[in-house]
Amino acid sequence: MPRAVREALILDVAGQVFARDGYHAASMDEIASGAEVSKPMVYAYFGSKEQLYLAYIDRTGGELLERLMAAASDDNAPMGALRARVTEFFKFVDEHRDGWRVLFAEAASSRPVADQVAELRGRIAALIRRMLEDPRASGLTLTQHAADGIAHAIVGAGESLANWWLEHPDVPRDQAAAWYIGVVQAAVVSAAAPAR
């Protein structure tokens, strides 16, 4: 079996185990045997448990980011882009439950891991910030900090709503997405009208 295929397979299994047990409780033994590979192979391919985790986050986070960016170009009317991206986001969560859980339900691991997740979050927040700062969205300019903070708040709302939705399977995906769009739109407006 060629190396690239093995690597992808190992990452898949690692994702399942990390999602189920969390970083610390996950065991390399189980990942290796789950991928039907000996432990030394896992180490030969990924170097260490932490690097394996990082590789998984990188792959998953990279895909999420790519899909969000592909879903809409910034040139579109901001609210059209918003709708497209939120829809894409919920689709991603729906299709990659393990990846989603690992990405966002476990911030607390070793330093490099936390940093990498934080960076991903920051890049997603940047997408939102660009919308907040788009003059077509709100008539007013925000301070750097305000835009950044509010963007993070919006990201957190999405995470939380996505997790809630995963536990309420009877709610249609588009329904949840619609709620989120509403919240974001409102937040954008509220940000425009200087709070307080």
Place this chain on the structure above:
Amino acid sequence: MPRAVREALILDVAGQVFARDGYHAASMDEIASGAEVSKPMVYAYFGSKEQLYLAYIDRTGGELLERLMAAASDDNAPMGALRARVTEFFKFVDEHRDGWRVLFAEAASSRPVADQVAELRGRIAALIRRMLEDPRASGLTLTQHAADGIAHAIVGAGESLANWWLEHPDVPRDQAAAWYIGVVQAAVVSAAAPAR
């Protein structure tokens, strides 16, 4: 030293260690020696590592919830209550960094822990839901699900904004609280006007 005092002391130390290392990486040895107690005492008082963790979450989460509820009675005008509670929330985060980190930055541990944190989150969401459903806030009634989901989104926004604020110490606490209030108000309105 009376038992209650010992217990509180141990919980304090446990909180620090859990916040610094996370649940799994934290060691009972360090907690015991940090509290200047022998390990068997920790076990006599709390039973197991997991139960100790639960006890800490219980104490911290309980205090948060109490403070949120005390900050405003539901009878107040909803937006007045909102302001009071958000302010109280940011005060809590500011004063209990360890507790806050343990409560929300580490959802992924063993099942009972996750459940307990989820329950706390649910109770906080319920506070918000009650506001969403208050006819004085929005003229319309929401479905159960809509109210619940949006409430969770709002909780997540708060968590995320609080974490962002902890990493931007130059932003005044009231500033961050004000942004959050804006977002919540907007979300309430958006929820009232059926999205889409």
Place this chain on the structure above:
Amino acid sequence: MPRAVREALILDVAGQVFARDGYHAASMDEIASGAEVSKPMVYAYFGSKEQLYLAYIDRTGGELLERLMAAASDDNAPMGALRARVTEFFKFVDEHRDGWRVLFAEAASSRPVADQVAELRGRIAALIRRMLEDPRASGLTLTQHAADGIAHAIVGAGESLANWWLEHPDVPRDQAAAWYIGVVQAAVVSAAAPAR
């Protein structure tokens, strides 16, 4: 069983295993089970394999050095002191075969270990150097370096002869000691009369 006794027992067993297998090939598992102790106890007492090794070298080397120093005071006529010390040295080797092997037959381990052994060697060489520099032994003064180098040569001669003797059990101990004394005396004289 009190801690001190356990520690001594573990050190004894460790010495046997280290002597038989060398530092790297020795396994903590075997040392623990040989001492009828669980592995965590060994770690609780000594911290790590390397520290255990250092502790053993420290104990053994310390005893050797003490015995060499106690065997003769520097005030004695140098050659009388020499005889006493060489005799003591061969007695030590005879009685502590394991210790002897670990101390000198295995210089190559990790850095701190090599350093510690080198230091011991240096201290024994210093004993000899003091004799070389004693005006009663040789009429001439030696340079620092000459005294040091020759002292190390003499130490090496003793090590090598002791090892040779261990493999020739039919040679009486005093016989070997006598040869060594002769070599050392001759070396002292040769050092006094500047070579060449």
Place this chain on the structure above:
Amino acid sequence: MPRAVREALILDVAGQVFARDGYHAASMDEIASGAEVSKPMVYAYFGSKEQLYLAYIDRTGGELLERLMAAASDDNAPMGALRARVTEFFKFVDEHRDGWRVLFAEAASSRPVADQVAELRGRIAALIRRMLEDPRASGLTLTQHAADGIAHAIVGAGESLANWWLEHPDVPRDQAAAWYIGVVQAAVVSAAAPAR
């Protein structure tokens, strides 16, 4: 690349690694990649790690022995031969630091290795013994054992002095050699005059 060249190259790299890390800590992986050869090639050429080590010792020890023997024929006046050989010995150490370290600083490995090193030592000791027993050197005959033991002592002195010299680079090589010659000459004389 012809096999013989490959083999020599591998041995060179192996020597460096063995000298740096010791037998056990050295890794076949590093040796193979250092020689720019795949691991299976190393095994095809040398069979096993131990055999590789033996081959290296064989090559290095063989060269040392050859140079010592070539440096002087036994017919020469014994003391002339001594001087020539000691000089050659220090030259060898100077030029083959890795080889020297492997040969003598690490006696403690597996049994066959120890045996091979012991044998080399014995052959060098034999060279010295022949001088000790040469009637031109000392008027008296020594017992077999005495000659052998003292010869080993002298070998040990040389090893130890060589190591000491490696750590004192400011001492000229010929200086160290001269000291050693003095010690050996004196030892020969002392052996002639029955000690005690």
Place this chain on the structure above:
DNA sequence: GATGAATGAGTTTTCATTCAT
């Protein structure tokens, strides 16, 4: 002849947990 891919066995080390006192 040469190698990429693979592994079984073993290493040190750590931890939650519990007796005997």
Place this chain on the structure above:
DNA sequence: TATGAATGAAAACTCATTCAT
């Protein structure tokens, strides 16, 4: 009540060694 001493179990990681190609 309180603890020093002890451990079973498991984790991450490494290595010499060998096929299939």
